[in-house]
Amino acid sequence: MKFSKIADKAYEPSLTEGFKHLFEKGINAVNAREQKRDAKFFHISSIGYCLKSTYLNAKNGKETGISFLKKVNFGTKLHELYQEYLASSGHFYGNWYCKRCKTILPAGFTPGDCGCGDDARIEYSELQLLNSQYKVSGHPDGFLRLKKPKITLQEIKTISPYRKIAEGPQNVDKYVPEHKRQCNFYLHIAQDPSTRIPNVDVDLFLAMLDTKRYVLVYHDKGSDETVPYEFEADKALYEKDLARVAEYHKCVKEGREPAPEPSPQQCRYCDWINACNGMGKKP
Numbered sequence: 001m002k003f004s005k006i007a008d009k010a011y012e013p014s015l016t017e018g019f020k021h022l023f024e025k026g027i028n029a030v031n032a033r034e035q036k037r038d039a040k041f042f043h044i045s046s047i048g049y050c051l052k053s054t055y056l057n058a059k060n061g062k063e064t065g066i067s068f069l070k071k072v073n074f075g076t077k078l079h080e081l082y083q084e085y086l087a088s089s090g091h092f093y094g095n096w097y098c099k100r101c102k103t104i105l106p107a108g109f110t111p112g113d114c115g116c117g118d119d120a121r122i123e124y125s126e127l128q129l130l131n132s133q134y135k136v137s138g139h140p141d142g143f144l145r146l147k148k149p150k151i152t153l154q155e156i157k158t159i160s161p162y163r164k165i166a167e168g169p170q171n172v173d174k175y176v177p178e179h180k181r182q183c184n185f186y187l188h189i190a191q192d193p194s195t196r197i198p199n200v201d202v203d204l205f206l207a208m209l210d211t212k213r214y215v216l217v218y219h220d221k222g223s224d225e226t227v228p229y230e231f232e233a234d235k236a237l238y239e240k241d242l243a244r245v246a247e248y249h250k251c252v253k254e255g256r257e258p259a260p261e262p263s264p265q266q267c268r269y270c271d272w273i274n275a276c277n278g279m280g281k282k283p
Contacts, residue, residue: 024066031069042245044129044138047185048178049266051248051258056272058252075158078219082156083142087124091145092154093208095125095199107200109145129186133194134242135249140186143209153214155183161222169229172216175265180231181241183214188238 013021046054086092096111097104100121103114111122126139143151159165163175172179189195191211211233218227251258260276267273 027066027069027073030073041130041135041137042248044136044185044189045182047241047245048181050261050263050270051244051251052260052276053266053270053272055248055251055258056275062271078158079141079156082217082219083124083126086142086144086154089144092124093143093145093151093205094127096122097125098122104199107205127200128198129190129195130198131189131192131195134189134192134245136185136189136245138182138186138189140190144215145208146215147210149208150210151208152210153183153187154217155179155186155214156217156219158219158221161220165218165220166223166225166227169231172229172231178266179216181237183216183231184234184237185241187211187214187233188235 042054046057083092087094090109093107093109095104095107096114098114098116098118098121100118101114101116103116104125105112105114105122107127111119114122124142126141127143128137128139130137140153141156142154144154145151157176157179159176163171165171165175187209190197190209191206197205213230213232216229216231218229219225220227248258267276270276
């Protein structure tokens with residue numbers, strides 16, 4: 001017994017070690033609660049990425065290391081804070097959700113009455129774009145009323161200071177062109193007659209929607225600077241990506257990997273590069 005107590009004490013973690021252990025345990029618990037995506041649909045947030053990596057992520061699961069999960073979670077919370085700021089302006093169009101009675105309220109610039117009387121528990125909720133014909137789905141960050149009566153698609157991104165995003169929109173094209181492809185696809189698929197947008201008066205929404213442009217809003221993680229850029233819609237790019245989605249679903253149905261789509265930026269950090277004939281292997 002005496003030896004056992006000494007051994008237990010010897011292996012007792014320090015306070016800092018105990019913190020790290022419980023912190024990592026909590027990160028894993030939070031991510032375990034995340035709802036799994038429907039694998040039958042192509043998720044529009046992946047539209048600007050290599051189809052082969054998207055296929056392999058869906059088949060085998062994404063990286064789940066603590067560092068990666070923490071980065072994603074912190075980015076999500078900052079993203080939600082931006083949405084709260086914009087929704088509080090009274091000019092941000094989307095759904096509303098009551099955390100108390102679990103009611104999803106109809107879309108608008110301000111929330112309606114959920115019936116439970118607890119207005120403090122009502123928060124902004126993203127619209128869902130769901131298209132069964134093309135088997136795509138997505139959740140745009142929101143639509144801001146900048147020039148009445150039109151509403152303009154806004155997509156919010158956190159970005160590394162390495163990208164020097166404040167130096168101009170050319171760095172979006174240089175470092176993160178996938179962000180433009182995502183927004184462009186949202187904007188066009190929203191206008192497709194076969195797209196469903198639950199809890200939305202679609203006729204009213206489309207009458208208000210600015211179909212010619214969108215805004216990418218960046219939060220620089222180094223300077224905490226907010227940098228918005230306006231871009232024009234590109235119908236040809238949308239049609240190209242729609243064809244890529246069709247190819248993706250064809251590959252899934254046939255059980256084969258899509259061809260790699262090499263990109264110096266994306267291949268460098270891809271988890272699958274060592275098993276790919278794209279850009280080459282990681283050192």
